[in-house]
Amino acid sequence: MTDITNQLPEMIAAAADDKKARDIVILDMQGISSVTDFFVICSANSTTQVAAIADNIEEKLSEKGINPLHKEGYREAHWILLDYGTCVVHIFIEEDRNFYNLERLWGDAQSRSYEA
Template sequence: METKDIAQKIAAAANDKKAKDILLLNMEGLSPVTDFYVICSAGNSTLVKAIADNIEDKLAEAGVHPTHKEGYADARWVLLDYGDVVAHVFLEEERDFYNLEQLWADAPSESFVENTDD
């Protein structure tokens, strides 16, 4: 599966659980760590966990598993590291505080748009 496809699958899984403001940042050439960040928000910690769980489940169905998971117990900012793609699921106030979009303002970005052609 291509890196962009993994990023899109993460975004779609987050969208399935009503994540807000889903953003894909193309980190190719900007970060030696990863090619894409997928960033999204949730209004409460229960929803943060539900989004993270759905991302893991949907990617596992495609045979893709995270190499690292962080922040799940507190559910304020869950990071799922898939190597070339890293998913960040934030509580809204945590996302505002850390502001990764501003930190990586040089990265080309696109908002997730649900494909309704199915």
């Protein structure tokens, strides 16, 4: 695993925190999912804030030459997904996060809260 792979979840979490994302959690998916190494999951109060968090993550990582491979959910902005390959970001409106409960779904993953 490269150094950037280890740093990417923290960089994403910091960018989300810049826009006041709540309950930022990093799940270590290595050995659990073949799709990605990490999930970063966070919540927002409104669809406007969901989009602002996603935009800030994209902007901060783009400044470092890191661009998402795929993104979806901007139209409704209830759940925006940004796929950076080794790290997938899930930005939820609070109600949707509670409904989908990815932390429980991926309960085998080691989890840590982001502390700024």
